[in-house]
Amino acid sequence: MVIKSAEYLISNENYEKCPKPNLPEYAFIGRSNVGKSSLINMLANNEKLAKTSATPGKTTLINHFVINKDWYLVDLPGYGYAKRSMAQRKTWEKMIEHYLRKRENLVNVFVLVDSRHTPQAIDLEFVNQLGEWQIPFTLVFTKADKTTQAETSKNVKAFLNRLRENWEFLPQHFVTSTVKKMGRDAILGFIDENNAMFRTIA
Numbered sequence: 001m002v003i004k005s006a007e008y009l010i011s012n013e014n015y016e017k018c019p020k021p022n023l024p025e026y027a028f029i030g031r032s033n034v035g036k037s038s039l040i041n042m043l044a045n046n047e048k049l050a051k052t053s054a055t056p057g058k059t060t061l062i063n064h065f066v067i068n069k070d071w072y073l074v075d076l077p078g079y080g081y082a083k084r085s086m087a088q089r090k091t092w093e094k095m096i097e098h099y100l101r102k103r104e105n106l107v108n109v110f111v112l113v114d115s116r117h118t119p120q121a122i123d124l125e126f127v128n129q130l131g132e133w134q135i136p137f138t139l140v141f142t143k144a145d146k147t148t149q150a151e152t153s154k155n156v157k158a159f160l161n162r163l164r165e166n167w168e169f170l171p172q173h174f175v176t177s178t179v180k181k182m183g184r185d186a187i188l189g190f191i192d193e194n195n196a197m198f199r200t201i202a
Contacts, residue, residue: 001048001188004046011061021105030112031062032078035142038178115141139173
């Protein structure tokens, strides 16, 4: 897939105010500081598309971007929530759940996991929740350039093995590095294939 255009569209806190569900949509989510904005900017080939910050938890709304005027990319708040009040966390949780469960054109959720770490309970819990809600998702292991290839592979394998405890079939996964643009073509190819299927069904 060649990215010809990537434009910010709208931000809101209610899925009902999202753009008309006439295009295939892909949401990106992960805990705070997982490298979500950097990944989105890499995929869109635009370093300024999603706002990156040294302070985790800056994304607080459902942020829509339109790519190639052909599909929606959605940047969701992280589920680590950084330093936020309990009330704010509950508000975000409800907003994210409503969006994920009710957005009719949502094709896939990309769940970002930091490849530098061993399996984290918060990531596993979120993935299992998506399974209970029957929401299609893929895993994206980020920051593969920050450790050795052996360490990255070890952590990815450990995470997948933890999933095997509850899952009969494992989700597809990608290993990425925004510095090396690793995984970009694979993810865009995956989106391209799903776009074609979306239009066939539609």
